[in-house]
Amino acid sequence: MSARNPKDNDPVLPAVEERVVERELVGAEAALGETFAVPIGPIHPALKEPIRLTFRVRGERIVGVDIRTGFAHRGIEFMGMRQGRNLIQILYLAERICGICSVSHPIAFTQAVERAAGIEVPPRAQYIRVIISELERIHSHLLWAGVAAHELGFDTLLHLTWRVREKVLDVLEELSGNRIDYAIPIFGGVRRDIAPEQYPKVWEAIRYYRGLLEQLLDAFLRDPTVEARTRGVGVLEPKEAEELCAVGPTARASGLRKDVRQDRPYLAYPDFQVRAITPEDYGLTPVGDVYDKIVVRLLEVEQSLNIIEQALENMPEGEITSFPKIPALLAYLKKAEGEGLGWHEAPRGEVIHYVRLAAGEESLLVWKVKAPTYSNLLSWYPMFEDQEIADIPIIAASIDPCICCMDRVYLVRGGKEEVWPKEKLLKLSWEKTRRMQR
Amino acid sequence: MILKTLVAQLISRPATNRFPVKYMPKSVTRFLAQVQEGKAKIHPPVPVPPKFRGKxxxxxxxxxxxxxxxxxxxxxxxxxxxxxxxxxxxxxxxxxxxxxxxxxxxxxxxxxxxxxxxxxxxxxxxxxxx
Known part of the structure; x- marks a missing residue:
């Protein structure tokens, strides 16, 4: 902690944008009066990934926050565009944008390339992609629930949830061969079929989770400790969620029925009639606090189980890929030209990949990734407002942030960090659009 | 409720995979030799699924x-x-x-x-x- 005025030209403590809450001060707070800054990160024991949060606090209350990102920029898009990789190699690069959403990024990326190149995906492959991505959603939401319990200091619940999560990882290992980074989608289909002898394993896992769901809901939602720590904490009003373009469970917990699977169905999702889940489905009025985010994520586990069940029952027969031979696929992609957009509802929200292909080139011309945390990060501002310091970890964790996925650009010139304001970025994007139109 | 959980915990098997042996043998090489000869037993490793992607x-x-x-x-x-x-x-x-x-x-x-x-x-x- 530092009592120095953060507005001095101090590189460690950047100027915090004043968003001071107008509120009457009482008791000890009135005695404290002035605010001071608490810097957290980029390297901090409580952070899993590098990000810098500078809080302005008055006593124990947060009155403002400044968020700086860009400490984990890996240059994945650059590696994909400039370093002589072909599209199949870039696919595995896309898979490694995020370790948890490790099938969401390939699904969005393959869709983008398939739209650009005009490749059809066989129905069975679409179903397999849906099954794998829904299994991934179960694993990601349970992982998040465990992390949330840990951030609340409730480690028993963490171990309980993560033990339950092992089952879905076993199923993913059974279906794909890997616990994470499943390497399942490929352009024009999927790489591994679900064999008849594997169905019982998936059904068994579905039954296992169905039996445990009530217990999980009980452990999280009817626990006085969890409720006391999460009710009314980190509130994101529906209006703010809409204005700040929150996506995924963060938006749905505020009561917005916003889900890419519902709004713009892709792959086999039109068959399942997915409806975005909000706390209303659990009989609660959406508040948008951390409790509601737990409700939404746990209910989405059940929704995913329903989708997997339907998919397994109605699985069409047929080919799993339209390009069984890799050399034919490589040759086709080399000839392909055009641009494409791919989207997917990752466990954390909407992920978008944009690609542009050029004929005669194996690599990509343009590749742009938008990870869900990029949209959700701004909702931290209203969520942190007027909260206590002790609630910082759970509020930060409540959007399920993935900093590495989100860090898309960081400018360093001559050893100094550069900040580009909105106007400059807009001007640059106009220039780039004109350049590309030529 | 707590008692029920407690009793269930006492009789249920641990969630984690078991170690090859319960206690560390005094000499690992001698113990492994005994296993080879069939004199000692170890818990077999957990099998991997058929489509597993290993080395x-x-x-x-x-x-x-x-x-x-x-x-x-x-x-x-x-x-x-x-x-x-x-x-x-x-x-x-x-x-x-x-x-x-x-x-x-x-x-x-x-x-x-x-x-x-x-x-x-x-x-x-x-x-x-x-």
């Missing part, structure tokens, strides 16, 4: 040196040996995507269930397949 296996005889695996490998694991027209693989770099296995036209590559690949030396002989 890559290479059939040198089948390989025709087409270099397709090198073209698709995202991690640049595979090196071509032009004098014999065969390949050499550095498993320490492998990401286990198995794209080379799918690409191989003569099925010279396959994935073994071997997953204990930790080593302090990236160029250790057991981490180079050729």
């Amino acid at each position: 890559i296996a290479y059939d040198r005889e089948k390989c025709i040196g087409c270099q397709l695996c090198i073209r698709v490998c995202p991690a640049k694991v595979i090196e071509f040996k032009p004098e014999v027209k065969k390949i050499r693989m550095y498993v320490a770099r492998c990401t286990f995507c198995a794209q080379c296995v799918d690409a191989c036209p003569v099925d010279a590559l396959s994935l073994s269930p071997d997953f204990l690949l930790a080593s302090t030396d990236r160029l250790a002989p057991e981490l180079i397949v050729e």
